[in-house]
Amino acid sequence: MSEVTSKGLSGPAFKPVDPMAIPKMDFPSKTRILRVGILGFGTVGSGVYRMLLDNRDAVSQKIGFSAEVVRIGIKNRDKPRELPADLFTTDLDSIVDDPQIDVILELIGGVDPAGALVERALKNGKSVVTANKELMAKEGSRLVHLAKDRGLDLHYEAAVGGGIPVIQPLKHQLAGNDVLKMMGILNGTTNYILTKMTEEGADFNDVLVEAQAKGYAEADPTNDVDGFDTSYKIAILASIAFGRQVPVAGIYREGIRKIGREDIHYAGVLGYVIKLLGVVQPIEKDRLLVRVHPTLLPKNHQLASVSGVYNALWVHGDFVGDLMFSGRGAGSDPTASAVVGDLIDVGRNLAIGGQGSAIPWEQSIETEPIESLETEYYLRLIVQDRPKVLGQIAMILGEDNVSLAAMEMRVLDPEAKLGEIVFLTHRCKEGDFRRAIAEIEKSDIVEKVCSWIRVEC
Amino acid sequence: MSEVTSKGLSGPAFKPVDPMAIPKMDFPSKTRILRVGILGFGTVGSGVYRMLLDNRDAVSQKIGFSAEVVRIGIKNRDKPRELPADLFTTDLDSIVDDPQIDVILELIGGVDPAGALVERALKNGKSVVTANKELMAKEGSRLVHLAKDRGLDLHYEAAVGGGIPVIQPLKHQLAGNDVLKMMGILNGTTNYILTKMTEEGADFNDVLVEAQAKGYAEADPTNDVDGFDTSYKIAILASIAFGRQVPVAGIYREGIRKIGREDIHYAGVLGYVIKLLGVVQPIEKDRLLVRVHPTLLPKNHQLASVSGVYNALWVHGDFVGDLMFSGRGAGSDPTASAVVGDLIDVGRNLAIGGQGSAIPWEQSIETEPIESLETEYYLRLIVQDRPKVLGQIAMILGEDNVSLAAMEMRVLDPEAKLGEIVFLTHRCKEGDFRRAIAEIEKSDIVEKVCSWIRVEC
Numbered sequence: 081m082s083e084v085t086s087k088g089l090s091g092p093a094f095k096p097v098d099p100m101a102i103p104k105m106d107f108p109s110k111t112r113i114l115r116v117g118i119l120g121f122g123t124v125g126s127g128v129y130r131m132l133l134d135n136r137d138a139v140s141q142k143i144g145f146s147a148e149v150v151r152i153g154i155k156n157r158d159k160p161r162e163l164p165a166d167l168f169t170t171d172l173d174s175i176v177d178d179p180q181i182d183v184i185l186e187l188i189g190g191v192d193p194a195g196a197l198v199e200r201a202l203k204n205g206k207s208v209v210t211a212n213k214e215l216m217a218k219e220g221s222r223l224v225h226l227a228k229d230r231g232l233d234l235h236y237e238a239a240v241g242g243g244i245p246v247i248q249p250l251k252h253q254l255a256g257n258d259v260l261k262m263m264g265i266l267n268g269t270t271n272y273i274l275t276k277m278t279e280e281g282a283d284f285n286d287v288l289v290e291a292q293a294k295g296y297a298e299a300d301p302t303n304d305v306d307g308f309d310t311s312y313k314i315a316i317l318a319s320i321a322f323g324r325q326v327p328v329a330g331i332y333r334e335g336i337r338k339i340g341r342e343d344i345h346y347a348g349v350l351g352y353v354i355k356l357l358g359v360v361q362p363i364e365k366d367r368l369l370v371r372v373h374p375t376l377l378p379k380n381h382q383l384a385s386v387s388g389v390y391n392a393l394w395v396h397g398d399f400v401g402d403l404m405f406s407g408r409g410a411g412s413d414p415t416a417s418a419v420v421g422d423l424i425d426v427g428r429n430l431a432i433g434g435q436g437s438a439i440p441w442e443q444s445i446e447t448e449p450i451e452s453l454e455t456e457y458y459l460r461l462i463v464q465d466r467p468k469v470l471g472q473i474a475m476i477l478g479e480d481n482v483s484l485a486a487m488e489m490r491v492l493d494p495e496a497k498l499g500e501i502v503f504l505t506h507r508c509k510e511g512d513f514r515r516a517i518a519e520i521e522k523s524d525i526v527e528k529v530c531s532w533i534r535v536e537c
Numbered sequence: 538m539s540e541v542t543s544k545g546l547s548g549p550a551f552k553p554v555d556p557m558a559i560p561k562m563d564f565p566s567k568t569r570i571l572r573v574g575i576l577g578f579g580t581v582g583s584g585v586y587r588m589l590l591d592n593r594d595a596v597s598q599k600i601g602f603s604a605e606v607v608r609i610g611i612k613n614r615d616k617p618r619e620l621p622a623d624l625f626t627t628d629l630d631s632i633v634d635d636p637q638i639d640v641i642l643e644l645i646g647g648v649d650p651a652g653a654l655v656e657r658a659l660k661n662g663k664s665v666v667t668a669n670k671e672l673m674a675k676e677g678s679r680l681v682h683l684a685k686d687r688g689l690d691l692h693y694e695a696a697v698g699g700g701i702p703v704i705q706p707l708k709h710q711l712a713g714n715d716v717l718k719m720m721g722i723l724n725g726t727t728n729y730i731l732t733k734m735t736e737e738g739a740d741f742n743d744v745l746v747e748a749q750a751k752g753y754a755e756a757d758p759t760n761d762v763d764g765f766d767t768s769y770k771i772a773i774l775a776s777i778a779f780g781r782q783v784p785v786a787g788i789y790r791e792g793i794r795k796i797g798r799e800d801i802h803y804a805g806v807l808g809y810v811i812k813l814l815g816v817v818q819p820i821e822k823d824r825l826l827v828r829v830h831p832t833l834l835p836k837n838h839q840l841a842s843v844s845g846v847y848n849a850l851w852v853h854g855d856f857v858g859d860l861m862f863s864g865r866g867a868g869s870d871p872t873a874s875a876v877v878g879d880l881i882d883v884g885r886n887l888a889i890g891g892q893g894s895a896i897p898w899e900q901s902i903e904t905e906p907i908e909s910l911e912t913e914y915y916l917r918l919i920v921q922d923r924p925k926v927l928g929q930i931a932m933i934l935g936e937d938n939v940s941l942a943a944m945e946m947r948v949l950d951p952e953a954k955l956g957e958i959v960f961l962t963h964r965c966k967e968g969d970f971r972r973a974i975a976e977i978e979k980s981d982i983v984e985k986v987c988s989w990i991r992v993e994c
Binding site: 127131132134135138139141142231237243244245248249252253254255256257258323382385397398399400401402403404405406407408413414416417418420421422423424425428429432433434435437439 | 584588591592595596599701706709710711712714715780842854855856860861862863864870875877878880885889891892896
């Protein structure tokens with residue numbers, strides 16, 4: 081540090097926002113009550129309403145005002161509801177246009193019509209709290225800029241990790257760090273399914289049916305089990321951590337449908353569990369590799385013990401080292417906790433007449449293709465059970481610079497002379513590994529490439 | 538919810554702060570650079586300086602200004618330093634009085650002179666970031682009010698859990714919850730010692746000496762091993778979670794000096810690990826039981842796997858359920874991460890011309906004495922190895938409503954006819970348990986009450 085001078089931190093002076101150029105915010109409703117409009121009254125909306133009611137004194141004390149839900153926008157008027165009918169409307173535009181409403185809670189989900197409603201609310205000068213991961217992943221950059229330009233808040237803590245605080249800590253307390261890697265178990269449905277498969281030695285399809293019966297999985301489970309939900313969430317986290325919009329289309333995505341109970345068994349024998357992870361790591365300056373796929377995690381990794389419907393985010397920063405946040409990542413009450421926390425922040429800010437604290441993401445960041453990944457791999461094959469087979473497979477893999485670190489094998493069918501072999505490779509390039517797999521599939525000694533899974537090392 | 542009406546959330550309207558009554562903040566230094574004064578240049582101060590230097594582009598981008606350390610206050614001018622001499626001064630008042638300085642980082646520690654310097658900085662209109670747990674635990678309420686009244690920030694994320702974000706998440710994202718219980722491993726030194734004792738079957742004193750040699754424990758380890766440090770930290774967390782100052786004097790405090798390797802061994806046999814915890818739980822409305830002591834934790838509890846110098850906070854809120862934050866709780870770099878995160882927040886707020894967001898704690902909350910605790914207990918005795926002894930001990934305990942749940946025993950010295958017995962009790966009142974122990978100590982069948990430890994159940 082010998083060349084450091086007292087001017088060492090002066091750097092280029094950024095032009096600050098001129099505080100006079102932005103009109104001072106006040107409660108649009110001009111009341112002494114924070115008047116809240118809710119869009120959507122499903123699991124999350126009703127949880128938020130109940131929380132505001134159950135904890136009203138605490139919420140009032142923390143905002144400095146009471147918070148009153150004055151209007152709830154719904155799709156279907158015919159559903160029986162326990163609240164007075166005049167609280168509800170199917171005219172959602174009328175809520176975001178209502179000058180008597182201070183804050184909008186967008187709890188509909190999906191891009192359409194939620195996106196247009198959030199935009200309209202912001203343009204009407206209302207701060208917004210949303211739990212909408214798909215909207216924030218796809219339109220977040222534009223919407224946060226819109227809020228920032230108007231001195232409004234746009235909070236979205238509930239979009240990732242349910243009630244676990246992850247978004248604001250990344251934006252604020254960890255903001256001084258260069259994030260070196262982030263890995264998250266961000267979808268409760270898939271973590272529940274993988275946990276059950278592990279605990280009970282069960283097949284994917286059987287556990288999925290059970291999860292659907294229990295309400296842990298949707299009738300159409302695509303969004304969860306094929307990794308879409310996780311990809312939206314890791315896109316948001318990566319966009320915050322690196323300050324630039326990560327395009328969802330640039331995220332490598334692979335779900336858990338192809339994970340067999342055999343894979344979970346062999347992973348266990350080798351000292352690993354299988355988790356669906358969202359992972360982001362910077363590759364070079366200004367390039368990110370963002371990926372969602374099943375992963376073999378060493379059993380002693382902190383994320384490995386996150387079970388059932390729990391979610392967790394593991395972050396490695398250059399100064400903070402590694403840390404982890406875990407808790408209930410979904411459900412009515414935990415999600416309500418995050419929405420109400422954000423609402424309290426909006427209310428506090430309005431109470432002190434402050435500017436919104438929206439922190440925009442900059443222009444899109446480039447993502448790396450999955451082929452540039454370097455990691456270890458798990459590979460399960462059905463092979464002919466005869467001499468020299470093992471050696472021949474090792475030779476083929478070696479041709480593409482893939483070398484072996486561990487192996488398990490068993491005879492599958494002595495009559496048909498078939499065996500099952502499981503390998504763990506040393507660290508290699510995904511491109512090389514894929515080429516090796518293509519060669520193995522061509523070979524006549526291998527009956528079937530059952531599965532291959534990336535290993536976190 | 539049938540009695541709920543649309544006016545259900547109206548409640549009493551609190552008088553809001555009049556935003557016009559507080560003068561708008563601007564950069565006191567009137568520069569386009571955030572000018573930072575650091576008080577104290579030990580482990581934390583030098584870490585912060587290094588982080589601001591290493592990550593200067595990221596910090597500048599996030600604040601919207603560059604941050605420049607313009608002055609560093611030190612105690613001793615004679616120490617060799619790698620930075621230019623004109624950056625340093627021993628006149629700490631001159632830093633907090635300097636109109637060219639925008640933000641003060643108080644990294645001295647202890648109440649005196651840090652408290653007076655923080656107060657003076659706030660009165661001079663400067664926002665403050667501090668890592669000082671003792672100061673915040675003892676003077677936090679007054680100092681936060683001082684900041685709030687002046688529209689300034691007083692941030693102290695680094696005071697608890699090093700780089701792990703715990704304070705701001707409790708203040709913001711979890712603010713809508715009623716906290717039902719919080720438990721933390723908040724001191725790295727004691728967690729390192731207990732982990733080493735567990736892994737190596739070693740004695741407290743041997744591990745302490747090793748920890749001192751490695752720099753993990755101070756020459757005078759009192760502050761850590763007797764639980765003072767943990768008591769400051771749990772006082773701060775409890776004050777935030779319940780919005781009222783928790784007096785340090787009202788916290789029950791017991792350190793780890795008396796934990797024998799035998800206790801760790803027996804705890805392990807019974808399925809537990811021993812951790813020094815800070816615990817807070819509301820007993821009735823407006824009363825808290827806050828305590829710091831070694832605790833037997835079931836091995837499958839999330840906190841049980843937090844080892845070595847790692848810290849963790851486990852929170853149970855009425856809506857969010859249980860969640861946990863873990864990471865490196867001390868050290869130069871993780872603590873710098875928290876300080877710089879706070880500094881970025883102060884800078885962002887100044888950049889948008891915003892009011893500070895200090896959230897004051899209200900008047901002191903009453904604390905319950907430890908006697909009102911109800912829990913399970915671990916008890917290790919040396920007894921005479923002869924018939925009926927076990928029955929007699931069970932009788933004495935039963936007289937005070939203490940019943941037994943599990944037992945381990947071994948012969949210690951066949952010649953002297955001595956045995957060692959370990960009990961786990963069922964849940965009982967601490968007052969009853971203490972009376973039972975007093976009776977046992979009087980009895981002639983028990984040679985020695987070696988130890989008793991509370992169990993988290």
